[in-house]
Amino acid sequence: MDLELRDRVYIVTGGSRGLGHAVARELVADGAKVVVTGRDGNRVTEAAAALGPNAVGVTVDNADPRAAPRLIATARERFGGFHGLLVSVGGPPAGGVADTTDAQWRTSLDSVLLDSVLLGSVRLARAAAGELGDGGAIGFVLSLTVHEPAPAMAISNALRPGLAGFAKSLAGELGPRGIRVFGLLPGRIGTDRMRELDSLSPDPGLRRAANESEIPLRRYGTPREFGRAGAFMLSPAASYLTGVMLSVDGGARHGF
Numbered sequence: 001m002d003l004e005l006r007d008r009v010y011i012v013t014g015g016s017r018g019l020g021h022a023v024a025r026e027l028v029a030d031g032a033k034v035v036v037t038g039r040d041g042n043r044v045t046e047a048a049a050a051l052g053p054n055a056v057g058v059t060v061d062n063a064d065p066r067a068a069p070r071l072i073a074t075a076r077e078r079f080g081g082f083h084g085l086l087v088s089v090g091g092p093p094a095g096g097v098a099d100t101t102d103a104q105w106r107t108s109l110d111s112v113l114l115d116s117v118l119l120g121s122v123r124l125a126r127a128a129a130g131e132l133g134d135g136g137a138i139g140f141v142l143s144l145t146v147h148e149p150a151p152a153m154a155i156s157n158a159l160r161p162g163l164a165g166f167a168k169s170l171a172g173e174l175g176p177r178g179i180r181v182f183g184l185l186p187g188r189i190g191t192d193r194m195r196e197l198d199s200l201s202p203d204p205g206l207r208r209a210a211n212e213s214e215i216p217l218r219r220y221g222t223p224r225e226f227g228r229a230g231a232f233m234l235s236p237a238a239s240y241l242t243g244v245m246l247s248v249d250g251g252a253r254h255g256f
Contacts, residue, residue, distance in 0.1 A: 003235035006031030009082040010234055011071050013037045013062055013089065013124065016047035018191045019141050019184075020088030022227030023234075028054050030231060033079045035071055037062075062089055062120030068127035084137035084234045085128040087121045118163055125170060125181075134178030137234045140167050142183045144249055164245055171243035180242035182233050187249025188212075189221040216251035 010027055014020035015036030024034045024047075033054040038044040041059040048057030056078050060067045075082035125138050132138070144150065146164040149157035164183050171181035188194055188211055212219055229248045232238055247253050 001237065003030050003232060003237045005231065005235050007033070008084070008235075009033045009035070009075050009079040010084045010086060011035045011037070011075055011082055011128070012086045013067075013071075014141070015086075015088065016040065016044045016057065018088070018193060019186060019189065019223060019226050019230075020086065021047055022223035023086055023088070023141075023230035024051060024055065024227075026224070026227035026231035027234065028052060030235075032231075035075050035078070035082070037067075037071065062087070062117075062124060064120075065123065067120070068124045071124075072127060072131055082128075082131070083135065084132070084139070085124060086139045086141065086230060086234060087124050088141035089117050089121065118159070121163055122166060125166075129170065129174055129179065132179050135236060135239070136179040137238075138167075138170070138174075138179065138181045139230065139233055140164075140183045141230075142167075142185050142245070144185050144187050144247060144253055146183065146185055146245055147247070147253060147255060167245075168243055175242055180238070182242060183245040184226070184230055184233065185245055185247045185249065185253075186226055187221065187247065187252045188215065189223060189226050189248070191223060194220065214252060215249070219250065221248060221250055 005027060010032055012020050012024045012034055015024040015034065016038030024036050027034050028051050034051065035056050035058060036044065036047055037058045037060050039061050044057035044059045048055045056074060058071060058074055060070060072082065121140060128138055140163060142164055143156060143160050145156045145160045167181050167183050174181055226248050229246060233241065233246060
């Protein structure tokens with residue numbers, strides 16, 4: 001299937017590692033050019049080099065109000081413009097309802113969520129919306145906690161749905177201009193973040209086995225599988241898909 005990505009340009013925040021990098025890799029493999037970002041300069045440089053000449057890295061924090069104009073300017077200077085944005089950021093710290101303190105909630109709301117995850121994402125999307133034309137796409141890497149609460153993820157369970165609601169609202173506003181907006185909801189994908197969550201169990205091996213047994217496909221997804229889904233959703237091949245939250249979870253979600 002031709003995704004029609006050749007010579008299209010995408011900005012991928014959090015593209016130096018994890019799921020953001022997986023999507024960036026698949027975009028480049030299908031002929032697109034990417035601007036990848038991250039907060040660790042060395043990691044960003046290494047990630048861009050690994051992606052090849054059709055990638056450029058920018059060290060930036062989504063929480064920085066200057067991030068959006070800087071990334072858009074980089075895309076224009078290096079590649080002549082851009083066609084889409086994927087916002088991928090780290091999630092709030094893990095923890096159950098009973099053992100998550102007021103201080104942890106405040107820290108997440110004041111910095112992790114408000115500045116980087118929520119406000120940073122909103123700011124990036126708003127800037128992209130002002131620049132994109134017909135055929136543009138804006139995506140958010142969220143979580144299955146948008147639909148179903150996950151164990152030991154109290155803050156994410158409470159806050160991820162808010163960003164999904166913003167994406168849905170934005171899809172309605174931008175649809176008449178031909179700009180699509182969507183969310184990607186990863187389930188248990190084999191990333192560093194997933195290994196971190198598994199490490200919270202006294203016996204990570206047993207926890208992973210139990211989790212895999214609950215997935216209809218009986219295994220964790222791979223970053224590449226997630227990356228392919230992300231590349232498709234950003235591509236012109238998905239031109240009639242907007243306002244959707246795509247679960248990439250191997251069928252683990254209990255609802256429709």
